[in-house]
Amino acid sequence: MDRIIIWFKTQAANFSFPQIPKSIEIIDIVQILMIAYFVYHLILWVKNTRAYVLFKGITLIAAFVLIAKIFQMNVILQIFRGVSVAAITAVVIIFQPELRRVLEQLGDKSIFDFAFLGTSNAQSDKRFSDKTLNEMVRACYEMGEVKTGALIVIEQNISLTDYEKTGIPVDAILTGQLLINIFEKNTPLHDGAVIVRGDRVTSATCYLPLSESMALSKDLGTRHRAAVGISEVSDSFTVVVSEETGNVSYALNGEITTAVNPNELREQLHKIQKLSVAPESSRIQHWKERVKHEKKYDKKPDK
Numbered sequence: 362m363d364r365i366i367i368w369f370k371t372q373a374a375n376f377s378f379p380q381i382p383k384s385i386e387i388i389d390i391v392q393i394l395m396i397a398y399f400v401y402h403l404i405l406w407v408k409n410t411r412a413y414v415l416f417k418g419i420t421l422i423a424a425f426v427l428i429a430k431i432f433q434m435n436v437i438l439q440i441f442r443g444v445s446v447a448a449i450t451a452v453v454i455i456f457q458p459e460l461r462r463v464l465e466q467l468g469d470k471s472i473f474d475f476a477f478l479g480t481s482n483a484q485s486d487k488r489f490s491d492k493t494l495n496e497m498v499r500a501c502y503e504m505g506e507v508k509t510g511a512l513i514v515i516e517q518n519i520s521l522t523d524y525e526k527t528g529i530p531v532d533a534i535l536t537g538q539l540l541i542n543i544f545e546k547n548t549p550l551h552d553g554a555v556i557v558r559g560d561r562v563t564s565a566t567c568y569l570p571l572s573e574s575m576a577l578s579k580d581l582g583t584r585h586r587a588a589v590g591i592s593e594v595s596d597s598f599t600v601v602v603s604e605e606t607g608n609v610s611y612a613l614n615g616e617i618t619t620a621v622n623p624n625e626l627r628e629q630l631h632k633i634q635k636l637s638v639a640p641e642s643s644r645i646q647h648w649k650e651r652v653k654h655e656k657k658y659d660k661k662p663d664k
């Protein structure tokens with residue numbers, strides 16, 4: 362015990378506290394906010410992925426190394442120094458999917474959307490009409506009533522082309538009857554997910570990435586995991602109809618809301634219907650159209 366106390370006292374004596382700045386500038390506040398944002402997302406990421414198990418393991422190893430340091434167990438410290446580089450490399454390889462996902466999510470933030478608005482492809486194609494919305498809601502609850510499982514992914518700003526390619530092309534106007542037909546049991550297209558872009562069903566039987574989130578209820582099977590999975594890697598909105606319970610749920614931004622009623626689903630769909638075209642982009646679109654219109658007007662010969 363004396364040894365531990367002496368070790369901590371020596372460490373405290375050797376520790377030099379950073380100088381406290383005389384005044385706080387705006388840049389300091391910006392830095393604090395940025396660090397807080399980063400730490401918050403790091404904690405969320407650790408909590409919701411396999412990284413939580415890794416975090417517990419690292420804490421245990423750190424405690425072990427601390428004890429080795431206090432009691433000057435030089436052989437153990439030497440071994441630890443030797444394997445640490447290999448261990449870091451191994452962690453990066455093992456957690457490559459999670460790290461990739463975090464970077465993808467960073468790239469997906471609206472600041473990038475804002476910066477590259479000019480280059481974004483026809484956003485208005487991705488907006489679905491009220492008719493499509495109503496057809497979708499009607500079909501989901503009709504399928505729920507007869508316990509037909511369904512998985513419907515609605516594309517927003519991030520392209521789902523890679524997932525679309527895993528399925529069979531459909532490219533048809535979305536109607537309730539079409540969805541009911543696709544998900545009818547024992548038919549060729551019923552397995553997997555359908556992808557919706559704007560008012561069209563682009564493909565069926567698509568394979569989606571499964572979520573590895575440990576926060577998900579164990580009662581939810583692979584259909585629900587796939588819905589959460591696609592919402593983790595994109596900004597898509599996914600509706601799931603459970604074959605087991607007939608409940609309708611939706612997944613957005615890595616989270617699933619289960620057993621929603623038609624009004625709740627309609628409300629969420631209305632929200633994303635408005636988001637599908639970002640307000641900034643619509644303003645720029647309007648502005649471009651105005652400039653085009655004015656140019657056309659200017660070209661007209663004076664009568």
Ligand SMILES: Nc1ncnc2c1ncn2[C@@H]1O[C@H](COP(=O)(O)OP(=O)(O)OP(=O)(O)O)[C@@H](O)[C@H]1O
Nearest residue numbers: 510552553554568569582583584585587603604605
């Ligand atoms: N990765 C995936 N991508 C697309 N669809 C998937 C994927 N995994 C499973 N599915 C769909 O989910 C079906 C299996 O659902 P499962 O019973 O395991 O899930 P569940 O979440 O318990 O759903 P339910 O409540 O409907 O039973 C598969 O037949 C397939 O249609």
